[in-house]
Amino acid sequence: CVRARREGRRERERERERERMEGLKRVAPGAGQESVWDYPRPPRLEPEKDRVRILFNNVTIADTHKAFRVLETSHPPVYYIPPKDIKMEYVKPAPGSSFCEWKGRxxxxxxxxxxxxxxxxxxxxxxxxxxFMPLAHHIAFYCGAMDACYVGNEKAQPQPGNFYGGWITSKVVGPFKGEPGTLGW
Structure with a gap:
């Protein structure tokens, strides 16, 4: 009886997820593209092969060939830049903190x-x-808050939703968490 209730609950959860996904279809990746639905959970950390640059108020505040990217299911990559490649005279600590179950405080x-x-x-x-120890002291930036963020020579777009920090380029396909209808993901 307990097993049947548990299976019924799981089936109802799967049905609710199918309803949430209605209208949001997984995009098949083309040549040279990655689907965020193939990214793992817990997330994976890997070095970024391309140059990563950030501009703010017409000044390049970060420029590196040594960024890391974090890949997590349903999210475009988040890029972390070593402080030696950031113009730290423009970047200052802000109050507050948050906690990530995978990466820490x-x-x-x-x-x-x-x-x-x-x-x-x-x-x-x-x-x-x-x-995620290699990320120690590296800084990630919200793409939408900057004038421009580049991966290679491509200008990235911010992950939708004003909460997540992923950068969208033509190399990744979604749908992405943060888009309308994804609140329950």
Missing amino acids: ASYWSVDVNGKRADKVGWSYEQPTAS
């Missing part, structure tokens, strides 16, 4: 370039979990 960063300011637009893990 995050600290926030604000950007101020020649009088243009954006608060809590970056985050880092000073003491990440063992699996």
Whole structure:
């Protein structure tokens, strides 16, 4: 009886998920593309092969060939940049913190370039979990809060939803968490 109730509950959960996904169809990746639905959960950390750059108020505040990217199911990649490749005179600690079950406690960063300011637009893990130790002190930035973010020569677009920090390029296909209808994912 308990097993039957449990199976019934699982089937109802699967049905609700199918209803949420209605209208949101997985996009098949083309040549040279990745589907965010093939990314793992828990997320995976890997070095980024391409150059990563960020511009804010017409100033390049970050430029690196040594970024890491974090790949998680349903999310476009999040890029973490080593502090030595960030113009830290423009990036300052911001109050507050949050906790990620995979990476640990995050600290926030604000950007101020020649009088243009954006608060809590970056985050880092000073003491990440063992699996994400290479990210220590690297900073990720919200693409939508910057003037431009580039992976290689391609200008990235922000992940929808004003909460998540992924960068969308032509190399990744969705649908992406944060789009309308994805709240329950």
